[in-house]
Amino acid sequence: MPDEHQQKRKIENEPHQPAELKVSHHSLKQWLSGWWQRVSACRWRFDFWRASLSPSSQRALKIGEQGEARAEMYLKGLGYQILARNLRTRLGEIDLLALEGETIVFIEVKTRKSDARGRPEEAIHPRKQKQLSRVAMALLKSNGWLHRQSRIDVITITGEPESPECELRHYRHAFPSTL
Numbered sequence: 001m002p003d004e005h006q007q008k009r010k011i012e013n014e015p016h017q018p019a020e021l022k023v024s025h026h027s028l029k030q031w032l033s034g035w036w037q038r039v040s041a042c043r044w045r046f047d048f049w050r051a052s053l054s055p056s057s058q059r060a061l062k063i064g065e066q067g068e069a070r071a072e073m074y075l076k077g078l079g080y081q082i083l084a085r086n087l088r089t090r091l092g093e094i095d096l097l098a099l100e101g102e103t104i105v106f107i108e109v110k111t112r113k114s115d116a117r118g119r120p121e122e123a124i125h126p127r128k129q130k131q132l133s134r135v136a137m138a139l140l141k142s143n144g145w146l147h148r149q150s151r152i153d154v155i156t157i158t159g160e161p162e163s164p165e166c167e168l169r170h171y172r173h174a175f176p177s178t179l
Contacts, residue, residue, distance in 0.1 A: 066161035067111025068095050074155070074168060080105065092135040104150040106136045108174075111157040120156035124174065133177045152177070 072082055075098055084097040096107035108128075110120035124132075132152055140146050154174040159166030 063111050063113060063161065064109075067157045068109045070111075070157060070161040070166070070168065071107065071109045071155040072096060074170070075107070087139070089135055089138055091138055092131050094132070094135055094139070097139070102149065104140070104145055104148055106132065106139070106150065106152045107155060108132055108152070109155045109157070111161055113159065115158060120158060121154065121169070121171070124154055129175050137177070 068085060072085065075096065076082060078100075080098040080100050082096060082098050085095070087094045087097050094106050095109040096105075098105045098107060108124065110123050112118075112120045136150065136152055140148075140150060151173045152175065154171040156169045156171070157166055
């Protein structure tokens with residue numbers, strides 16, 4: 001009986017058979033209706049997931065969204081051009097993607113109502129920095145932006161994001177890439 005390595009070599013050395021392609025002929029209308037059903041199902045799942053969160057988690061999510069909106073207004077006031085908000089990849093999420101002149105800026109926004117559980121910038125620990133660096137690099141590669149200047153900024157908000165008394169701090173080039 002052949003061992004596992006011999007079986008692997010045999011499989012690797014066999015010529016690959018072309019796969020059969022199945023072509024289905026749907027009209028554009030059918031495709032669109034199927035697409036809308038998929039989108040509706042995703043939206044339903046998101047709404048269901050959000051409704052299943054505890055009240056404190058729902059409040060935290062709402063405060064986070066308000067903080068991102070406040071950070072976006074702040075950056076627009078500085079002349080940044082916002083390219084995307086809540087940009088999700090398989091590696092993680094970037095809260096805001098912006099252009100400052102020719103520089104691509106990846107922005108992480110951390111919002112806390114108070115310092116009772118620590119300052120918001122304390123949540124950007126080395127593991128989070130590494131994840132943000134990976135997401136940024138993946139986005140640079142996938143969009144063909146490797147030749148452009150880029151950096152990662154962090155914006156922290158302490159207090160009620162919609163209140164003018166909240167404390168907003170902007171850390172330009174918050175940390176070097178950890179890749």
